[in-house]
Amino acid sequence: MAIVEDEKSEVFLLQLYHQVEMTEDILVPGGILIIKDPYLKLTADGRHGLRVDHVSDAVFLLAHDRRVPSCWHSELTNPQLKSADFWKTKGKGFLVNQDIRPQLNIFDVGSLLIRQSGSRGRGLFTTKAVKTGDLMFCEKAFAYAFHEGEGTSGDSSRLTMNLLIDVNANSFTSGAQPELITMLVRKLYRNPSLTSAVKGLHCGSYSPVQGTFDIIDGMPVIDSFLLTRILLLNSFGCKFPEKAGALKRPVGIDRLGNVFPSLGLWTFASHMHHSCLSNAFCSFIGDMMIVRAIADIPVDAEITIQYLNPFNPQRQQKYIINWAFACDCAMCEDDDHTSDIVIAKRKRLGESLQQLLRLLSRRGGSSGTAGIASLIRKSSDLLAEMEETYIKPTEEVPRLTLWVGYRDFACALTLTGAGLSSNAQKAIEIGLKALRCLRFVIESGSLGSNQGLVVKKWGYMASGELDCWICLKTAYDCTGSHELALAAEGCAKVCYRIQLGEAETFQ
Ligand SMILES: C[S@@+](CC[C@H](N)C(=O)[O-])C[C@H]1O[C@@H](n2cnc3c(N)ncnc32)[C@H](O)[C@@H]1O
Numbered sequence: 307m308a309i310v311e312d313e314k315s316e317v318f319l320l321q322l323y324h325q326v327e328m329t330e331d332i333l334v335p336g337g338i339l340i341i342k343d344p345y346l347k348l349t350a351d352g353r354h355g356l357r358v359d360h361v362s363d364a365v366f367l368l369a370h371d372r373r374v375p376s377c378w379h380s381e382l383t384n385p386q387l388k389s390a391d392f393w394k395t396k397g398k399g400f401l402v403n404q405d406i407r408p409q410l411n412i413f414d415v416g417s418l419l420i421r422q423s424g425s426r427g428r429g430l431f432t433t434k435a436v437k438t439g440d441l442m443f444c445e446k447a448f449a450y451a452f453h454e455g456e457g458t459s460g461d462s463s464r465l466t467m468n469l470l471i472d473v474n475a476n477s478f479t480s481g482a483q484p485e486l487i488t489m490l491v492r493k494l495y496r497n498p499s500l501t502s503a504v505k506g507l508h509c510g511s512y513s514p515v516q517g518t519f520d521i522i523d524g525m526p527v528i529d530s531f532l533l534t535r536i537l538l539l540n541s542f543g544c545k546f547p548e549k550a551g552a553l554k555r556p557v558g559i560d561r562l563g564n565v566f567p568s569l570g571l572w573t574f575a576s577h578m579h580h581s582c583l584s585n586a587f588c589s590f591i592g593d594m595m596i597v598r599a600i601a602d603i604p605v606d607a608e609i610t611i612q613y614l615n616p617f618n619p620q621r622q623q624k625y626i627i628n629w630a631f632a633c634d635c636a637m638c639e640d641d642d643h644t645s646d647i648v649i650a651k652r653k654r655l656g657e658s659l660q661q662l663l664r665l666l667s668r669r670g671g672s673s674g675t676a677g678i679a680s681l682i683r684k685s686s687d688l689l690a691e692m693e694e695t696y697i698k699p700t701e702e703v704p705r706l707t708l709w710v711g712y713r714d715f716a717c718a719l720t721l722t723g724a725g726l727s728s729n730a731q732k733a734i735e736i737g738l739k740a741l742r743c744l745r746f747v748i749e750s751g752s753l754g755s756n757q758g759l760v761v762k763k764w765g766y767m768a769s770g771e772l773d774c775w776i777c778l779k780t781a782y783d784c785t786g787s788h789e790l791a792l793a794a795e796g797c798a799k800v801c802y803r804i805q806l807g808e809a810e811t812f813q
Contacts, residue, residue, distance in 0.1 A: 307320070308320050313375045313377055319349055319356070321355060321358070322358045322364055323358065323488075324359070325361065337366065339366045341358055341363060342365070345357050345358070345359070360515070361492065361528050361530065362525055362526060362528040418430055418432060418442060418443060419432075419433050429577060429608050430579075433606070435602070436599045436602070436603045437599065439598060439803055440599045441596065442609065444594055445572045445575050446572075447572055447595070448571045449489045449571045450486070450568065468484035468485055469484065482568055482569035486541060487530070498525070504533070504536060508536070508539050508540060508576070509532055509539065512532060512535040515527065515532065539628075540573075541569050542572060542576075543569050544568045544595075572595045575588065579608065580610060580625065580629070580633065581635050582621075583635050584612045586610065586611050587611065587804050590807065596808075597609075597611075598804045600764065601763075602763070602764070613628075613629065616706060617769075622638055622642075637703055640698050640703045652707045655691055656692070656707055656710065656711055659685055659689065662681050665681055666678065666681045666685070666718045666719070667718050686715075692708050693705075704744045704745050704765065704768070705744075706743075708743045712739050712740030713737070716777050717774070720733040730780075731781075737774055741771070745763070747763035747765075748762065753782075753785055753790075758789060772798055775797045776795075776798050779792075799812050
């Protein structure tokens with residue numbers, strides 16, 4: 307907030323939105339600006355204040371500008387208002403001796419094409435077949451806001467929290483979203499040539515201000531409401547998987563444990579549509595997005611990703627509220643036909659299983675006792691009961707709750723009684739079952755057969771597949787089946803590469 311006066315010496319409070327600095331830092335004493343299309347609003351103390359939402363509506367003038375009212379000429383002594391020549395010389399100084407290369411923003415898009423996808427708008431399609439784990443493209447963020455929460459900065463006195471209030475939708479956003487909006491607005495305002503990258507992005511039902519992005523008075527017209535809408539519909543949150551915590555900076559976490567992902571806009575990637583049964587996965591290294599295939603994808607097939615975590619029970623409502631579409635995938639359809647009673651039953655069985663697995667972990671090492679055998683039997687019974695709650699075959703709809711149960715059971719068996727061959731054998735049987743719940747088609751993999759372990763078809767990417775393959779590798783090693791262990795490790799590496807973007811750091 308700053309106090310400004312006009313040529314008639316009338317005084318107002320002024321608020322500028324979407325500026326890099328606070329209003330009072332930009333409006334130095336003596337500074338002059340033109341406000342186009344002034345919007346007067348009632349302030350909290352009952353007076354009138356000026357509010358500027360679109361950055362292009364505030365035009366800052368240099369002292370020498372002919373548009374400065376003549377009545378102020380004698381007052382223009384502010385040393386901070388430097389001439390254009392001063393800034394040109396300073397800018398050239400920065401460039402001297404620097405290696406300025408053309409910036410490459412998107413890599414490896416030779417096998418992809420943006421085209422219409424029925425009534426859904428533009429989508430991304432393959433122009434050649436790709437295999438599971440293959441890199442489809444990498445893209446550098448057009449704009450990226452890293453959100454550092456209290457938990458990561460460690461200095462709560464420096465913590466600032468931005469809130470973006472949408473009075474129309476009666477909602478608010480916090481975390482990196484408000485920062486990203488301001489960043490994007492500033493970037494486009496300062497670099498008119500970049501507006502073409504954002505111009506046609508999906509903005510839902512919003513009608514942009516007339517002349518948006520046209521150059522007026524040497525600067526582009528920036529409609530900040532349009533950019534807000536574009537970001538709400540097209541930006542990606544980057545939550546790094548836990549395994550990546552040591553390698554990459556993870557999300558910000560506040561003192562209540564709320565997670566604020568970093569957020570960015572990747573203009574090419576933003577053309578990917580959603581499917582809960584997606585065939586691609588995005589990972590992030592800093593602000594570089596890496597998109598890999600999570601299934602074998604034929605030529606001319608649409609690339610899809612999951613906009614939200616498939617375990618989120620509210621995801622269907624969120625697709626409608628946040629992106630204005632209803633997901634019609636087989637998984638959402640199956641959810642619609644699954645009664646609350648069945649969902650509650652799966653939840654109850656899952657909780658009982660976790661209790662048994664905790665006991666199993668505590669008794670690790672003393673395997674072979676009747677107690678352990680009974681825990682294993684009871685766990686298997688619970689999972690068999692859960693299995694009966696599913697109607698659709700796994701090939702049509704992955705069984706997510708069952709997957710979590712089998713995966714955790716396999717890990718508990720491997721980690722607790724790893725040295726014992728009987729537990730390891732059971733862990734292999736359960737681990738393979740877990741992966742089949744996700745539609746993996748795995749040939750052989752059983753002990754004693756000499757057919758090895760071959761993944762004929764990769765399954766669904768939920769979370770924790772990497773853990774499951776590592777458990778299988780450990781269990782194969784415990785039984786002396788080193789070739790199978792190597793094959794399981796190879797599969798773990800594929801999962802690692804998909805989830806983290808690269809496999810160079812895989813150990
Ligand atoms: C990031 S944009 C995707 C690209 C957009 N179609 C375009 O033309 O630029 C997100 C929008 O795509 C549409 N969309 C995404 N996934 C969809 C799906 N599974 N079914 C229908 N519409 C979908 C929705 O309109 C959503 O708001």
